[in-house]
Each structure stands twice: as C-alpha cells, then as structure tokens.
Amino acid sequence: MMNLQVINRELSVGNIDIDGVASASLVLIGDADVIQLASSFDTPPESLLIGPFVPLSPEG
C-alpha cells in the first residue's frame, strides 16, 4: 500500500484559447483519480472508392 498526500493550494488560470475539441476528448482544469481514454481510427484500403457513386450498404 502506498499513501499519497496531495495538498492543492492555488490553481489559477489566466487565459486559454482553444480552436477545437473533438472525438471524445477531455480538457480538464483540476484533479482526476483515474483517466482512461481510447481512440480507434480506421481508413482501410477499401475506404477509398473510385467509381460511380453508390450508396454504402446498410449492413456495412
């Protein structure tokens, strides 16, 4: 067992300027106990289709 003593004295933020936050992202000013983030991004070879426009099948 480990004991961790945290003393939060001053947390003072002046200015923050962000253009965009997207895809299950987190901007946190403060403490957290546990943070678990996961991200999957897929652009498979078959994702580039060249040809006449056909609708994507509803089954995938």
Next chain:
Amino acid sequence: MLKRCSLVNELSGISLSFSSVYQLGDSQTIFSTTKALAVQREKEYFLGSEGSFDSDVFNKTVELPPVESNVIVNRMNLSPIKVNCMKVQATAFSSIIHIGNTCNVYMDSRVKHIRQLEGDAEYSEEELEDIQETEIPELEAEEGELVEYVEFRNGENENTNE
C-alpha cells in the same frame, strides 16, 4: 458533497454539439463514447439510411491498462480553482470541457473514414498491373535542398529531365 469550488470569470464558445458538455464544478464519473462513420464524397450525394456500425473498428473491445488500486490518495483542497477567461471555439463528439475535480473518466472514440471519388468504373486486372508498374521518376536531392515541383505526367518526365 462539495469538495472544491470553481470560480470561472468567462467561458465562451461558438458551438457545442453532439453530446458535448461544459462541466463547471466537481464530478464523480465521466463515461463518454462516440462512434462516427465519416463519408466524404467528391460531389454531394448523401442518403440518411446509408452505412452501419458493423465493422471491427466499432465493435472491438479496447484493452485498457489495469488501474493501480493499491495507492491511497488523500487530498486537501485549500484553494478554489480560478479561471479568468477560457475560449473554446468548437466542442464536438462527446468531448468535455471540465473545470473542477473528477474521479473516474472513461472516454472512447471510434471513427471510420470513407472517401469516394468520382471516376470511371472499376479497373481491369491489366490496368491495375500498369498502375503498379508505372514508377514516378526519381529526382535526387540533398537533404534541405529546395526542389522544384514537377508535375507527374506518367512517364513523360523522364524525357524532360535529360
């Protein structure tokens, strides 16, 4: 139970969309997921009923590292969180702007990109071989040297370089 105050002077944004949250003050649990099928087409052609979330990227379970549980954390919050001015132009797709303490956060994003370009129908096997054999003429350049942009014209470049 009130644990830590958050004093925010100004928080501004232009858009907050698709299940996104501004959270001022403490929170206990955050569980936020997003699934997106992003289709880009050369021309506008979209049907509402297209596509599905059947593919692997949406359904595979992500293995997370185990949470270290043998640490006892003791916090003393002596001062509130102060934020003067925060500007976030766009917050989207289950994202969170959080000013304050939190305990457990789990967030998961799954995106599949599909691009569709306008063109003639499928390539025959011979054509595909041709495409693979055609090599872009090499232009030798030293590292850091400025290189003139040469348009690729399928083999014609070999002549113009000589």
